[in-house]
Amino acid sequence: MSFLSLTERDREEMLAAIGVESVDDLFAQIPEGVRYRGRLDLEPALSEPELVAHLEELASRNAHSGSELSFLGAGIYDHYVPAVVDAILSRGEFLTAYTPYQPELSQGVLQAIFEYQTAICELTGMDVSNASGYDGTTVAADACYVAKHATGRTKVVLAETLNPQVRQVVKTYAPGFGLDVVEVPHEGGVTDPDRLAAAAQDAAAVFFQQPNFFGCLEPAPDLAAAANEAGALPVAHVDPISLGLLEAPGRYGCALAIGEGQSAGNYQSYGGPHYGFIAARSDYIRRMPGRIVGETLDAAGKRGYVLTLQTREQHIRREKATSNITTNQTLLALAGLVHLSWLGPQGLREVGETCLALAEYAKGRLSDAGFEPMFPGQATFKEFAVRVGRPADGVVRAAREHGVHPGYPLRRDYAGLEDALLVCLTEKRTQAEVDRLVEVLAEVAA
Amino acid sequence: MSFLSLTERDREEMLAAIGVESVDDLFAQIPEGVRYRGRLDLEPALSEPELVAHLEELASRNAHSGSELSFLGAGIYDHYVPAVVDAILSRGEFLTAYTPYQPELSQGVLQAIFEYQTAICELTGMDVSNASGYDGTTVAADACYVAKHATGRTKVVLAETLNPQVRQVVKTYAPGFGLDVVEVPHEGGVTDPDRLAAAAQDAAAVFFQQPNFFGCLEPAPDLAAAANEAGALPVAHVDPISLGLLEAPGRYGCALAIGEGQSAGNYQSYGGPHYGFIAARSDYIRRMPGRIVGETLDAAGKRGYVLTLQTREQHIRREKATSNITTNQTLLALAGLVHLSWLGPQGLREVGETCLALAEYAKGRLSDAGFEPMFPGQATFKEFAVRVGRPADGVVRAAREHGVHPGYPLRRDYAGLEDALLVCLTEKRTQAEVDRLVEVLAEVAA
Amino acid sequence: MKLIYEQSKTGRRASALPHPDLPVPDLPAELRRAEPPRLPEVSQPELVRHFTKLATRTFGIDTGFYPLGSCTMKHNPRVNERVVALPGFRDLHPLQEEDGAQGALELMWRLQEILAEVAGLPAVSLQPAAGSQGELTGLMLMRAYFADRGEGDTRRKVVIPDTAHGTNPASVTMAGYEVTKVETDARGNLDLDDLRAKVDAETAGLMLTNPSTLGLFDEGIEEVAAIFHGAGALLYYDGANLNAVCGISRPGDMGFDIVHFNLHKTFSQPHGGGGPGGGPIAVREALEPFMPVPAVVRDGDRFRLDYDRPQSIGKVRGFCGPFGVFVRSYAYIRSYGPALREMSEVAVLNANYVLARLRDAYELPYDRLCMHEFVLSARRLKREHGITALDVAKRLMDYDFHPPTIYFPLVVPEALMIEPTETEPKETLDEFVEAMLAIVHEAAEEPEVIKEAPHSRPVGRLDEVLAAKRAVVKYGFEQHPDLRAEGAPAEPRQLEAQKGA
Amino acid sequence: MKLIYEQSKTGRRASALPHPDLPVPDLPAELRRAEPPRLPEVSQPELVRHFTKLATRTFGIDTGFYPLGSCTMKHNPRVNERVVALPGFRDLHPLQEEDGAQGALELMWRLQEILAEVAGLPAVSLQPAAGSQGELTGLMLMRAYFADRGEGDTRRKVVIPDTAHGTNPASVTMAGYEVTKVETDARGNLDLDDLRAKVDAETAGLMLTNPSTLGLFDEGIEEVAAIFHGAGALLYYDGANLNAVCGISRPGDMGFDIVHFNLHKTFSQPHGGGGPGGGPIAVREALEPFMPVPAVVRDGDRFRLDYDRPQSIGKVRGFCGPFGVFVRSYAYIRSYGPALREMSEVAVLNANYVLARLRDAYELPYDRLCMHEFVLSARRLKREHGITALDVAKRLMDYDFHPPTIYFPLVVPEALMIEPTETEPKETLDEFVEAMLAIVHEAAEEPEVIKEAPHSRPVGRLDEVLAAKRAVVKYGFEQHPDLRAEGAPAEPRQLEAQKGA
Numbered sequence A, B: 001m002s003f004l005s006l007t008e009r010d011r012e013e014m015l016a017a018i019g020v021e022s023v024d025d026l027f028a029q030i031p032e033g034v035r036y037r038g039r040l041d042l043e044p045a046l047s048e049p050e051l052v053a054h055l056e057e058l059a060s061r062n063a064h065s066g067s068e069l070s071f072l073g074a075g076i077y078d079h080y081v082p083a084v085v086d087a088i089l090s091r092g093e094f095l096t097a098y099t100p101y102q103p104e105l106s107q108g109v110l111q112a113i114f115e116y117q118t119a120i121c122e123l124t125g126m127d128v129s130n131a132s133g134y135d136g137t138t139v140a141a142d143a144c145y146v147a148k149h150a151t152g153r154t155k156v157v158l159a160e161t162l163n164p165q166v167r168q169v170v171k172t173y174a175p176g177f178g179l180d181v182v183e184v185p186h187e188g189g190v191t192d193p194d195r196l197a198a199a200a201q202d203a204a205a206v207f208f209q210q211p212n213f214f215g216c217l218e219p220a221p222d223l224a225a226a227a228n229e230a231g232a233l234p235v236a237h238v239d240p241i242s243l244g245l246l247e248a249p250g251r252y253g254c255a256l257a258i259g260e261g262q263s264a265g266n267y268q269s270y271g272g273p274h275y276g277f278i279a280a281r282s283d284y285i286r287r288m289p290g291r292i293v294g295e296t297l298d299a300a301g302k303r304g305y306v307l308t309l310q311t312r313e314q315h316i317r318r319e320k321a322t323s324n325i326t327t328n329q330t331l332l333a334l335a336g337l338v339h340l341s342w343l344g345p346q347g348l349r350e351v352g353e354t355c356l357a358l359a360e361y362a363k364g365r366l367s368d369a370g371f372e373p374m375f376p377g378q379a380t381f382k383e384f385a386v387r388v389g390r391p392a393d394g395v396v397r398a399a400r401e402h403g404v405h406p407g408y409p410l411r412r413d414y415a416g417l418e419d420a421l422l423v424c425l426t427e428k429r430t431q432a433e434v435d436r437l438v439e440v441l442a443e444v445a446a
Numbered sequence C, D: 001m002k003l004i005y006e007q008s009k010t011g012r013r014a015s016a017l018p019h020p021d022l023p024v025p026d027l028p029a030e031l032r033r034a035e036p037p038r039l040p041e042v043s044q045p046e047l048v049r050h051f052t053k054l055a056t057r058t059f060g061i062d063t064g065f066y067p068l069g070s071c072t073m074k075h076n077p078r079v080n081e082r083v084v085a086l087p088g089f090r091d092l093h094p095l096q097e098e099d100g101a102q103g104a105l106e107l108m109w110r111l112q113e114i115l116a117e118v119a120g121l122p123a124v125s126l127q128p129a130a131g132s133q134g135e136l137t138g139l140m141l142m143r144a145y146f147a148d149r150g151e152g153d154t155r156r157k158v159v160i161p162d163t164a165h166g167t168n169p170a171s172v173t174m175a176g177y178e179v180t181k182v183e184t185d186a187r188g189n190l191d192l193d194d195l196r197a198k199v200d201a202e203t204a205g206l207m208l209t210n211p212s213t214l215g216l217f218d219e220g221i222e223e224v225a226a227i228f229h230g231a232g233a234l235l236y237y238d239g240a241n242l243n244a245v246c247g248i249s250r251p252g253d254m255g256f257d258i259v260h261f262n263l264h265k266t267f268s269q270p271h272g273g274g275g276p277g278g279g280p281i282a283v284r285e286a287l288e289p290f291m292p293v294p295a296v297v298r299d300g301d302r303f304r305l306d307y308d309r310p311q312s313i314g315k316v317r318g319f320c321g322p323f324g325v326f327v328r329s330y331a332y333i334r335s336y337g338p339a340l341r342e343m344s345e346v347a348v349l350n351a352n353y354v355l356a357r358l359r360d361a362y363e364l365p366y367d368r369l370c371m372h373e374f375v376l377s378a379r380r381l382k383r384e385h386g387i388t389a390l391d392v393a394k395r396l397m398d399y400d401f402h403p404p405t406i407y408f409p410l411v412v413p414e415a416l417m418i419e420p421t422e423t424e425p426k427e428t429l430d431e432f433v434e435a436m437l438a439i440v441h442e443a444a445e446e447p448e449v450i451k452e453a454p455h456s457r458p459v460g461r462l463d464e465v466l467a468a469k470r471a472v473v474k475y476g477f478e479q480h481p482d483l484r485a486e487g488a489p490a491e492p493r494q495l496e497a498q499k500g501a
């Protein structure tokens, strides 16, 4: 076995040093009754070339964004991942290190996390970010836990325009946290601040998404104000790629900002691994979940970085910890940092503008072709909902026959939006591709 | 421009430090008459995502060995390149270093070359290898230059079964070297030692290939003996992947062993970049072309590696140098070392056996289907010539319509072999794929 | 070295982006960004150099031996990186229609089958993102199971041994349960008397790592299972140490009802400086109805996602879980095939060899053969020479080794928790042993060399107390505090608390 | 560190290979291998660690500043590595039918067009594998051209300036020509009088690098061209320094008839520790018939290989040349587009800036502005403090810089040939300048620190004389010589000969 390094001779010498006859003797401590005497019923071993061929065959049965012109978004986006991301993530040191428990030989990854935390704080306008959460859904559960302890309250409010998967995960976690979940329906594609204000009474936290799941821009400052008014923590779920153009949640009163990091630096990868980010005002620093890196000095006065504020964490605080997270998503967050460093402020702005311009162009062309917006009059960023005039699932099926995936059928999450497709434009799309979308939709949905 | 690092302000400060007004002033030394006043007529700049899309489009118009079942060989082979090769070659240190002129900060690449030289010597049974030549053709020209100076003679002999491209390159170089080229025709697919002996009189060197271009095994020891008898240097052109099973040229009297390294560690890449290897008996060490790494010590007695025997080389010996080579193919040779280290002696043997077994299976199945060997009775390794009963070019065209590239039409290089296809089997091919080849050939050539 | 922000210069950039010739609409003024985020402004050459330099200041398995106990830092085969990057996997959108994702669905289904076989339990969900989330998911399943049986209000307690990893009690609280602690007996097994006294009708279940964090297989496991099952409670298996027993002893056969896997440990997902991971769970039939949605199911030769699970606890993570992690672990397991047992055998052999060579020089709290890892104590060194486990760890860096996990498990004072894994050659184990023995020698001869270690790294020991006190957790640009100006710590203080696992 | 062979152990392996269930035929006994080659026997974990360690002991552009004169060590964009790895390029067989290689052929054709535009010459062949082979090919073209004109026997000489790179004279000999040397005048230009005296009816041509290896543009280039063309001879342009003049001055416009490009210099092919490179050539119409076969031609919207060139010199390399190199360089040029000129402008700006800051501290043999690089002399340091160019180079390593090219060109004693390239930020240039100035200071204050440099590398200065004398050029297994046993060199001897370029 090429992953193992012992020769027959090594084994013999080692067994002798241990003082046993055979490897089997090492397992004497396992009670007879629970020893497994069979041979695992697994398929035969594959050599490296065979393994690659097998996985190539599996991969070939997936329609990916290189083989199909796709306008799918809805939380995971086909943004361009720059080549430097691959180059840096494939460095063996980053790839094969673990959590930097021992800072002296882990300064590289520690500094990278510190730089990542800074980038997230800059994007969101917050004071502290952790080293990453699992994804854009679990950070919402994390934020509930923060809010629960910060306020002592037992309810959280979710705008219905918050990503359905995020809402589902919050609902799964809530009973364990002792929290009730209340949802606030949208009105014409966005959330009404007054309705939110009413729901926010006695709430620990209020969650909304900007741009929201429909791609519409929420009146985010008003929503945050409604929450603050009620003494609930306003939590904004944001797309990092939008934050070159859209205001930072920290600037309109949010207590926490969370989000799915995938759009910055990660491939779609059928949904993971990606990273979730969670950032907060300094008030909540000691309630944050997970790893945080801080700056310090050595005896010579040299600057260095360490895991810090660890008394929040499970390995020290155990049942009183702010979270149970241990393994996180550092490598993916590093990809985010590299991507954001590649973009810089100017690039981030440009990507946003390109998405915005393409989406507006698509809206216009679709409308010209008779496909009306689902939520007329709402400003959008890179996604928008459009009515295709017949059940959207069938339209998707028909369009894919033409090599175009036109978007996500909203009816899968929102009863009543039967003919609505959520269409996403990233900077990888072109004007000609939008034209092709319109052409195909006109053909299959006309 | 993202590859440039100066800001506007930097430029101003730098111009000031230089004491000129503008960048244009720096070019004052260029006579007016030869200044280019136009703007280069090049296509517009592409951003990174656009560049990738453009090159993906170009690449998509190539039928590669992932998109077509291919039995092409004839000098470049679809052997499996292990993942470790990619991982190691993509390390920025290896990728972006140049020739290790300054050994103290280049010990890594120097040691790697030393290890590569050792691997080549082990494979070929020789005493010295250089750090690489350009490819499997140019090392033949290099060997001519060695032989010319070693013997003072003015003729080289090439077996006609030597790869046609190798022969062409030798013929291109020979006039400059003051060498005549004589070719010895094959007999039934191999070279007759007696005919070779006759041609070898007064020759500086005799070149043959093992296995030869037709895939047949030459009576290599007899050929080498014929050359030695005549006082000509016997030079074997060998495939590294065959050398787990076939005898090392150094063990049957060759003076030099050369070859195309691609089959060990390099992708096909439409023919390059690859590496050529050249190894020799110690007699010729001071006539070797190119870089050679040697072992030495520092003042503390620490072992280290340096470029050595440099008085052979152009930068010191100038017009009397053993070669003009400077930039070589180190990165590709490193790939070779990694691949060979991955294989080890056992793996090299196994790859050879798999090729051999598959080729024998293919010969049998083809013969059963009525396709007879071109050179009956000759032992082969991973390639063999088969008669398809009609002009081979048309058969290739027709088979490719079925997604199978059945091999190389020998008539392109050998008049008279009109219906012969050279079929190659690497360890990446399977029994089922051979069956598919036979099926398709039966259909298109029946 | 400089932070990337400290290298920034206005107007410099690393990216080149497309600019379609289209008008950019205005955004509502009140939503528009006022100040651009101060992201790095560097050129592409600078970007690559910066992160290359950071990489070379990071110690990974590729750099050297990494015997960080409980973390299973085994070799990460590069072929797994190759296959995960296939466009059909890498560029697949998670909301792709099922008929456009058959390869991905089949891969997940196959991995589920494999994990079920290894666990000895029938139903698998791949969704949890890491071991800790596997734990929490498992506890949620317990809740749902007992709620369904009408015992939701009575069964409030989960039993946790004193050797448990911190995630176990943390998960218990997050799941809304209470922790009941039990002790470890003199042989390193669960204390059965203590257990019997504490397990009752209020007990929902047990969370156990087996082999335990001491690297010891619980010799009373059958009795343990009987106690819990007898009381109507469930057993949860923390799979962090599964690398010891693949094909040798199956958690389902041991009596566990719920198991999590750490794909990043047992099945070689690269740890990435902290993650990603994967924490699939396997359960008995009785718990299957409560598993997260969607389930990946097979219908004849088609694969699909099944959301129709009315009793499901819901979703714990987006989509189907960390798919890329599944690709790597699937590839890893397929490289072994039915010989997976050999992986665990060699892991246990390597650990016992190192143990045999170190047991006399350090203290071994439980005098037994170990499984895939073992825990030594540096108590004697501390008593005799003032050299702590932390000191040993720091000094090992000078010998080019990553330190073991220290100060864990909590039941062993001055704990050194050593897990060599199966991928290490004997030569490396021998070199590590020599270094560990040399340190014992140095402790007597020149303890200050150890106290001041590491000597070979870009920084010396860092002041963890200062870091926590000042809480500088991001770059502050013009306002960034100058800690140096506030005075270098005469003696940097480290927490003598768990580092690793 | 150990050689990989020294880590080998019988029976260990890194590979897993397919074993089809087929009989393996016997090979003829007299051809069968008697002893297996002693290739490394290591496991995959060991393999990865070994080469990772070698990588970290290698200094590349990604590691730091690499001002190795004449080598144009510019940043290598990673997007080029991405596109070259596309399966349609990477896994394309060179003997694929033309209709299955249209993308590759089009890419080569496009690159030819671009190079023709940059050179200002109409016909391009991509075939040569590197600059040196481009030179040789160009000289072969001269031969063919003169042979065709019946002057093959009379024109035997090629003029080479004293500043020329060693490949130039070496190529001349390999092409069967004789070298005629000419001198450089006091301004660093070709000495026109010397030239006029030496160019005659026996002259086949000139080989010139312009800007020269002194980093100076030949101010008399028009007159030089007139002299050669007047004598019926040809001018060959060594393109090693093309990075100075892209879009600023075109070799064809300067009067050159044949040009080679070093794709690995000007157009950013990663240098790979020594290679690969690419050495395409561009020529005037009159020379086109002699170009290597096959030519890549366009017929309407199809691309094909044309072998029907009866006057061709033949082939100089396999297939169409180093295709992967073409992909990278094509991508690089397309990233600039018509703004390619800016690349050269900044290269020249960067060089002049460093020159301006160093010219007083070192000696500048030709007092002019430079182009993309410049040559200083350490003669004064040597005279005053015994510090040679070699010493400066070694000391620079302690400041984390790759040294410049030294002892070249030969006309400058104690030469330091510095080429910053356009991709470096001003900060790096400033740091390099500070180091160079610090070394001047050290030379006076503590010369032994320089003499014993480098202090920060895994080895100290190595004995090059011992290496050449003992000629240990491969591992000898049991018979490997133990140089240490023969005694460490009291003072390791380095050759004060060209290092770099």
Ligand SMILES: Cc1ncc(COP(=O)(O)O)c(C=O)c1O
Binding pocket: A325, A326, A327, C070, C071, C130, C131, C132, C133, C165, C167, C168, C209, C213, C238, C240, C241, C262, C277, C278, C279, C501
């Ligand atoms: C024993 C034990 N349990 C649980 C965990 C938590 O697993 P994860 O890090 O995957 O969340 C770990 C490791 O971190 C562990 O060692």
Ligand SMILES: Cc1ncc(COP(=O)(O)O)c(C=O)c1O
Binding pocket: B325, B326, B327, D070, D071, D130, D131, D132, D133, D165, D167, D168, D209, D213, D238, D240, D241, D262, D277, D278, D279, D501
């Ligand atoms: C001036 C000059 N000419 C020719 C060459 C040879 O080019 P190559 O190394 O590509 O063969 C070089 C560089 O090595 C050079 O600097």
